[in-house]
Amino acid sequence: MASENQTSHPDFILLGLSSQPEQEHILLAVFLTxxxxxxxGNLxxxxxxRSDAQLHQSPMYFFLSHLSFVDVCFTSTTIPKMLHNLHTGHKNIAHAGCMAQMYFFVAFAITENFLLGSMALDRFVAICQPLHYHTVMSPTRCHLMVFVAWLLxxxxxxxxxxLMSRLSFCDHLQIHHFFCDFQPLVVMACSEKTLSEMLSFFEGGVIIIGNFILILISYILIVRAVFQVPSAQGRRKAFQxxxxxxxxxxxxYGSAIGVYFRPLSTYSGDKDKVTTVMYTVVTPMLNPIIYSLRNADMKAALRKGMEKLRKALGKPRDAKL
Structure with a gap:
């Protein structure tokens, strides 16, 4: 009987963002939007x-296209399940489904982390080493950087x-979150979890914090190089x-570091859920807006695309005339 209890994995229960049923319709409409x-935006x-040859051949936009793809996958790992639970009222998720959701969530989050680092390196080389830019950021090297990001x-x-799948969760199967995240799962585990905590915290610290520090160093060097540009117009263009x-x-990083890099004993379900929404939902939605509104190349590509669309839609009418 004991062995049967260890091998069978009952469903988890995702408590979601709110415990009040009357708010679920509002949350469904908001998060669906x-x-x-x-x-x-990301598509x-x-x-x-992909449709603009000039952008497609630029390393910066090559990385941006992969970042947008990761953002689509990142949110699609968690939000559809949350929307289904809000619509149906059924909050169960199978053990295997929970582990799969956590696997893809972590994988896409770490991939985004590496892509942001690659984009910082691209800007550093473009501004601080412009004569070597096309050599350092060659197409082969850019593809290799993306491949390594996905692999790692x-x-x-x-x-x-x-490590997480080896933990036991006893009878307490309510997850105080809207998806299967590492922190609430570790908090509710009742078996020995020291190795999982230490290894995840150490490797996560090396990967996330280490990459963030490299980005900061890149931008410190970029700012120093920009201030050496003699013209104000040149400095403004470099900063843009x-x-x-x-x-x-x-x-x-502001929201992710605030949630994950602190002791698990300070984990707060309601507060951390709100912060998690920032980098799992809001930030991926804002990324296309940020890159479009503040980028002349993206605005030009959008105008070209709209012009092509107008011409394509106008051809049937011209043919009839």
Whole structure:
């Protein structure tokens, strides 16, 4: 009987963002809108970059297209399940489904982390080493950086998920979150979890904090190089090329570090859920807006795309006339 209890895995219960049923319809409408805006915005960024030869060949926009793809996958890992639970009122998630959701969530989060670092390196080389830019940021090297980002992220997530799947959760199966995240699962585990906590905290610290420090160093060197530019117009143009990426970095790391890099004993369900919404839902939705509104190249590509669309829609009428 004991062995049967250890091998069978009952469903978890995702308590969601609110414990009040009357708020669920409002949350459903809000998060469905945010999710659709995220899909439309990021898919538009990918389409514009892929359809514009000049943007597609630029390392910065090559990384941006992958970042937009990761943002779509990132939110699609958690939001559809949350919307289903809000719509149906059924909050159960199978043990295997919970582990799979956590695996892909961690993998896409770490991939985004590496892509943000790659984009910071691209801006550093473009501003601080412009004569070597095309050599350092060659197409082959850019593809290799993206491949390594995906590979390391999935290896980290695999180890993370294997350790989590070995934990026992006894009879307490209510997850105080809207998806299967690491912190609430570890908090509710009743078996020995020291190794999982230490390894995840150490490796997460090396990967997330280490990458964040490298981004900060890159921007310190960039700022120093920009202030050496003699003309005010040149300095303004250099800062404009970095502004969008710096805003995205601040949003992503500001919320993620605030949630994950502190003792688990201080974990607060309601407060941390709100902060998690920032980098899992709001930031991926804002990324296309930030890169579009503050980027002349993206605005030009959007105008070209709209012009092509108008011409394509106008052809049937011209043919009839």
């Amino acid at each position: 945010l999710y659709l805006l995220n899909l439309l 538009l960024i990918i389409l514009l970059i 992220a999935h290896l980290h997530s695999l180890m993370h998920t294997i 090329t970095c502004a969008s990426h710096l805003i995205v970095v601040t949003l992503f």
